[in-house]
Amino acid sequence: MNFHFYVGNDNGNSEHDLIIDGKLVQQPNVNCTVDKLPWSEEQSPESFIKNLHDQLVVTIDSPAARPGMYYIGKFALESGEIVDNLQIGIDLKSDMDLPVINTLAQIAAVGVQKAYEEEKKIPEQLVLEVDMATALPVTQHTDETAAKFEKRFMAGTHHVTVHLGTVRVGVRMTFTFTKVVPEATPVIFTLQKDAEGSWREGDIFTEFSETYGVDKKFNGSYFKDKRILHVDIGDGSTEYPITEGNKFLRQFVQGSHHGAGYAIEEALDEFNRLIHLPDSPRQFFSDVLKNPKHKYHARAIRTLKRPLESQVRHIVQHVKKQLTKARNEIDVICVYGGGSILMRSMLAPQLKELCEEREIKLLYIPAEYAVQLNAMGLDAFVRGKIYEALKSKAVQPA
Numbered sequence: 001m002n003f004h005f006y007v008g009n010d011n012g013n014s015e016h017d018l019i020i021d022g023k024l025v026q027q028p029n030v031n032c033t034v035d036k037l038p039w040s041e042e043q044s045p046e047s048f049i050k051n052l053h054d055q056l057v058v059t060i061d062s063p064a065a066r067p068g069m070y071y072i073g074k075f076a077l078e079s080g081e082i083v084d085n086l087q088i089g090i091d092l093k094s095d096m097d098l099p100v101i102n103t104l105a106q107i108a109a110v111g112v113q114k115a116y117e118e119e120k121k122i123p124e125q126l127v128l129e130v131d132m133a134t135a136l137p138v139t140q141h142t143d144e145t146a147a148k149f150e151k152r153f154m155a156g157t158h159h160v161t162v163h164l165g166t167v168r169v170g171v172r173m174t175f176t177f178t179k180v181v182p183e184a185t186p187v188i189f190t191l192q193k194d195a196e197g198s199w200r201e202g203d204i205f206t207e208f209s210e211t212y213g214v215d216k217k218f219n220g221s222y223f224k225d226k227r228i229l230h231v232d233i234g235d236g237s238t239e240y241p242i243t244e245g246n247k248f249l250r251q252f253v254q255g256s257h258h259g260a261g262y263a264i265e266e267a268l269d270e271f272n273r274l275i276h277l278p279d280s281p282r283q284f285f286s287d288v289l290k291n292p293k294h295k296y297h298a299r300a301i302r303t304l305k306r307p308l309e310s311q312v313r314h315i316v317q318h319v320k321k322q323l324t325k326a327r328n329e330i331d332v333i334c335v336y337g338g339g340s341i342l343m344r345s346m347l348a349p350q351l352k353e354l355c356e357e358r359e360i361k362l363l364y365i366p367a368e369y370a371v372q373l374n375a376m377g378l379d380a381f382v383r384g385k386i387y388e389a390l391k392s393k394a395v396q397p398a
Contacts, residue, residue, distance in 0.1 A: 002126075005131070007020050007134075008378030009378060010135065010374040011099040014236075015028060015371060017371060018106055020107055021110055026372070027073030028286075030283055031105075032070065033084070034069050037165075039166065052112065055074075055075050056105055058108060058163065063157075070101055072101075077281070083281055085283065093136055111126045115169075124169065127171075128174075129173075131175075136180055137239060137255055138253050182248065188243045188246055189246070189384065192220035192224055193220060195379070200220035228332045230242070231334065231335040232336060234337050237258070238256050240254045240256070240318055258311050260311070262307070263307035271285055271299065274296075312343050312350070332362070336370045336373045336374075
């Protein structure tokens, strides 16, 4: 079976958010190398299909990464094996195998699910053609690193075996075109348009339109000519790009090594001590923080407070620097990313004050959209006219 997928791929330090063929996939961005399959008893391959992303085991044979068998995402995190993750502030994403392996695995898994949905049986082989938009942090994005990352996907054919118990599905994958953009910039597409290409409306803007008394019929057309300072708070970095309409202003490139991940790393030893564990990965702490019902949630929040305050202080300083550089000529400060949820109670009041002083509006994206905004923007970008134009220019014979 053959499929063509559009993929918007946000390879975060902590979480991997992708929109593959219109389907949102969210997984911890970790994996681990293993020698053998975890299943010995006979389980029907069909039983894996529904929750495939949560129990994803693949064998990778690709020119872009180290060959081997891997547990991916949540399954790796819960396996008790030593996981590989992105070292915040250290690893260059364009050089790492992890983002490539996890991307190939998640796309292959959606391919298997789609084939099963259409044929009502497990396929033996699949051929996938992929158009993809992905991003690198502003501090790592140059023409060279972008071209290098693009080439890793586009140079050659990737073979992924998806293991459904003891049954194997062979997936052959080629990337017809891949475009790597600076992180945060695709969000301008998300703020303006929804997946159908209409002006975006709804609860993502409720607080903003109520605060500033903007018209009840408020929609994304408001942002089409606005100058926006983005504050995209991840685990390992915060990006502060400035966009005007649909343009990314290259002269205002700025990012800093601040984010929720640094606060978590700082709090991790104390957290492990409180819960009587010699060690636990950063992603486990992140999962506990996201789940108010978890028995360790209150302890996690308590150990995180002081390190988080320090990160917030740094982020506010960088926002002030960008405002100074832009002579305060900014219409909206837009805050999002996984870290923005944890920091909201400390960060929002400080930014609000800053905005009131300088006659700027604050759009603090609600928690339910904050993490997936980049993936939504990349998905909108990969389906849009700019991507098509770049692709046709790139694939024309010289």
